[in-house]
Structures are given as C-alpha cells and as structure tokens.
Amino acid sequence: MIKAIADNIKGLYxxxxxxxxxxxxxxxxxxxxxxxxxxxxxxPQLTTHYPRKTIPDENLITFRGPVELIPAEDDPTKSxxxxxxxxxxxxxxNCLTVLKGRNKAPIEWLHDFSLCSLCGTCVEAxxxxxxxxxxxxxxxxxxxxxxxxxxxxxLRQKAGKARA
Amino acid sequence: xxxxxxxxxxxxxSLTLIIVLVVANSVIMVWLERKMAGFxxxxxxxxxxxxxxxxxxxxxxxxxxxxxxxxxxNCDRLLFFLGPILSIFPMFLMFLVIPFSPWLTxxxxxxxxxxxxxxxxxxxxxxxxxxxxSNNKFSLIGAARAVSQTVAYEIPLILAFLAVAFQHGTLxxxxxxxxxxxxxxxxxxxxxxxxxxxxxxxxFGETNRAPFDLPEGESELTGGYHTExxxxxxxxxxxxxxxSMLLVSFLGTIFFLGGSEGPGGAGVWWTFLKxxxxxxxxxxxxxxxxxxxxxxxxxxxxxxxxxxxxLNLWLTAAIMKVL
Numbered sequence: 001m002i003k004a005i006a007d008n009i010k011g012l013y014x015x016x017x018x019x020x021x022x023x024x025x026x027x028x029x030x031x032x033x034x035x036x037x038x039x040x041x042x043x044p045q046l047t048t049h050y051p052r053k054t055i056p057d058e059n060l061i062t063f064r065g066p067v068e069l070i071p072a073e074d075d076p077t078k079s080x081x082x083x084x085x086x087x088x089x090x091x092x093x094n095c096l097t098v099l100k101g102r103n104k105a106p107i108e109w110l111h112d113f114s115l116c117s118l119c120g121t122c123v124e125a126x127x128x129x130x131x132x133x134x135x136x137x138x139x140x141x142x143x144x145x146x147x148x149x150x151x152x153x154x155l156r157q158k159a160g161k162a163r164a
Numbered sequence: 165x166x167x168x169x170x171x172x173x174x175x176x177x178s179l180t181l182i183i184v185l186v187v188a189n190s191v192i193m194v195w196l197e198r199k200m201a202g203f204x205x206x207x208x209x210x211x212x213x214x215x216x217x218x219x220x221x222x223x224x225x226x227x228x229x230x231x232x233x234x235x236x237x238n239c240d241r242l243l244f245f246l247g248p249i250l251s252i253f254p255m256f257l258m259f260l261v262i263p264f265s266p267w268l269t270x271x272x273x274x275x276x277x278x279x280x281x282x283x284x285x286x287x288x289x290x291x292x293x294x295x296x297x298s299n300n301k302f303s304l305i306g307a308a309r310a311v312s313q314t315v316a317y318e319i320p321l322i323l324a325f326l327a328v329a330f331q332h333g334t335l336x337x338x339x340x341x342x343x344x345x346x347x348x349x350x351x352x353x354x355x356x357x358x359x360x361x362x363x364x365x366x367x368f369g370e371t372n373r374a375p376f377d378l379p380e381g382e383s384e385l386t387g388g389y390h391t392e393x394x395x396x397x398x399x400x401x402x403x404x405x406x407x408s409m410l411l412v413s414f415l416g417t418i419f420f421l422g423g424s425e426g427p428g429g430a431g432v433w434w435t436f437l438k439x440x441x442x443x444x445x446x447x448x449x450x451x452x453x454x455x456x457x458x459x460x461x462x463x464x465x466x467x468x469x470x471x472x473x474x475l476n477l478w479l480t481a482a483i484m485k486v487l
Contacts, residue, residue, distance in 0.1 A: 008468070015453070018452050018453060019448065019449070019452055021452075022204045022448065022451060022452040023448065025203070025204050025205075025206055026200060026203045026204040026448065026451075027203070028203050028206065043206060044206075045203075045206050045207055045208055046206045046207070047206070047207040047208065049208065049211070
C-alpha cells in the first residue's frame, strides 16, 4: 500500500518532468527573442520551410532516388555501361530497357520509374560499376510517359551543365 | 420564475451569444492546438493561409461545409443524423448557467451545478447513438469505450465539485464565484488542493482528450465513434469536443481558480484569462503524454480517484461540521 502510494507520487513527478521538456520545446525561440535567454540556449525549429528554403545538396547524399548512369572517367558524356544486360536480367520489376550498340556502348538506356521499386538489384548486379542511386528529389511528372527516363540523355545533359 | 417576454428575450440573446462564443472558441482553439503541436515538435505548424496560418481553420471549416455526408450501408438514418446534433445541443444549455462574471450569466438559478452535471451525461449518450448508428465495429467499440469512460470519470468529477459545494453550502455557481477573494490565496485551490488535483485528472477523461482519448484512439480504432462521419457530421462532433473542453475549463476556473475575481478588479476578463490558461494546459498535456491503455484508464479512476474523492468529501464535511 505504502509502496503503491510512493510509486504514484514518483509517477506524478515524472509527469511534471515531461511537461517541463515539452514546455521548453513549445516555447521554441521565444525566450531568446525576448532576451530572457542567450540565443544559443533557445530551441529553434528543426524543419526546413520548403518553398522558401531548400535542403542543401550535401544533405541530399543520403537520399536514394531513381538510378542514374555514372559518367566514364575520360569522357563525362559517355557512360561506363558495357551493355551486358545483367541489370535487365536482375531487375525484378522489368523496368529497364538497354539497347546494345557498336563497341559495347549502349545506344538506348531507358528506366521506367513507374514500375521501379528502388530495390537496387541493378546497382548490385552491374559488373562495370556503371549504375548508382541518384540524389534527384524532384520526381513529380504530369504524365505517365514522363516517368520513363532516358538515362543517356540525362547523362549528356548533366555533363553539359557541368561544363557550363 | 414566471415566464414573460423579457425572460424569453434574455434567454434567446444569451443563447445566440453562446453559439457565437462556442464557434469562435473552436476556430481559435483548433488553430492554437495545431500551432502548439507544431512548436512542441519543433516545426512551424500551419503557415500558409494568412500570416502564420491564422485563417487555416476558417478554410478548413469551409471545406467541411462543402463536403458530402456519406451514409454507411445499412445504417440507422435517423440516429446517424441525430448523434452529432445531440452532442452539440446540450452544450449550449450548459453554458447558459455559467457566470462569466457575477452579473453576466444567461440564467440565474440556485441549482446551476445540478443542471450542468445532468446535461454533461448527455455527451456519452450522443456518442453512443452516433457509434451505434454507424453500423461499424470501430464506431461501436469507440462508443462503448466513450460511455464506460465518461460514466466512470463523472463520479470523481462530481465528488470534487461536491467538496467545494459543501464548503460554501451552495450549488449556485454565482455564489461559489462570489465566495472567493481577489488574491490567489483566497481561491478554492488553496482550501481544496486534493479536489483540484482530482478535477484536473478527470477533466481529460470527461472531455475524451489525450492522454484519455481512447474513444477515438486512432492507432487502434481508425477514428472511434466518428469513423463513418464526414462533412458537417464530423464537424459537429469536433465542435462538441472543443466546446466540452471550454466548459470544463470554465467550471475549473469558477470552482477552483476564483472565477471572475482577480487582483486589480474583478471582471469578465479574469474568467476568460484563467479559462484560456486551462485550455492551453489541456493542449500542452495532449502533446506531452502518450495514450493510456483502457484497463489503466479505469484503474486510475476506480482505484485512486474515487477513494480519494470520497475521502476528500468526508474530510470536508467533517471540517465544515466542526467549524
């Protein structure tokens, strides 16, 4: 009986501790604005206010977006791809289309993002190390056709942008 | 009280003002709740509609007004529409006897506490009707939970109020308000700290607010008793929830926190200031504590609050007899 009462009083104290924590967070930056606390002691908001601010690129490296081709070392407009079609065979969703051209270089490299489940099996299967996850966060399209991404064209576009 | 034209006009005017108060309260409180939730979780909360999102709830209510009320299959049509209406109407009646200040009250009666407690039980019935008529297992479980919870938590709540009523020898809210002085040490919270603690806990159980919001428990019951409601049916239940919050805050203010009395002149501003403080406390608690389990909820009530309430009532009666 006495132990139960003591436990309940301890429980009430822990409730007060919880209120103290959320109360401090809830006041946020106000105490610092009102000069009640030094500015580094406040609790500013942690989210990024999207349309007004965007996340810096160095924070996007952990984002696993749709796959992209890695540029070759000597020529950034060319891919490392050797058109072995291992990725096409490995893909469980059948979302890759690779057409082999002359000298093992692909002439068409399509990725249907509407089917892709971002499993990464193609990245693992590639013997040439020509695939990786992109950090592309702007994925919205207006039609289903736009979801079929021409990765060779994207590679050339990116190389052109880097040169300029 | 003889019924004459003047009394009827006074009742109608006060009911209209009460409806304005109730709607304005929920518009402001929904915005404040979402904003406070955001701040506690260190994000901005509603931001896009108007400066700092102050018009968000107005836009939301317009959206709810334009939505279709979808009837679930095999539901009881009459009860389905009656549920939300029954949940909001007794609320207006209960506000009629609340003294916002000693003279500013819709209906002066010596049994105002009795009227409020009688109509407070109606809320459980309205939720039960809505949950039953929805013909949905989640709604029915939510409604059954709501009834067992509100019935359980009403008893310690009444015991806490009764202790104060014993102390002042009246059930009249105006008299209880007037019996307290201007300074905080003259308020009932000093003479009845245990009753105030019991009230503070029962307040959450009675209004179905977190951490005691099991009737709607999103994680297990999708939406509880209002799962099947859309449009204005849902909006009326929502309005009733925020109105019952406002009502218990007013009751707590009048019974324990001195009501309209306060340093620097008594008046309606003190009532609203203290009520707003209690409402903010309710929101603060909601975003702090996780939801309790149902057996824990009833154990708190029957094993702790009820014996403590009875003890407090007995002590108050004994002390009042001796003094």
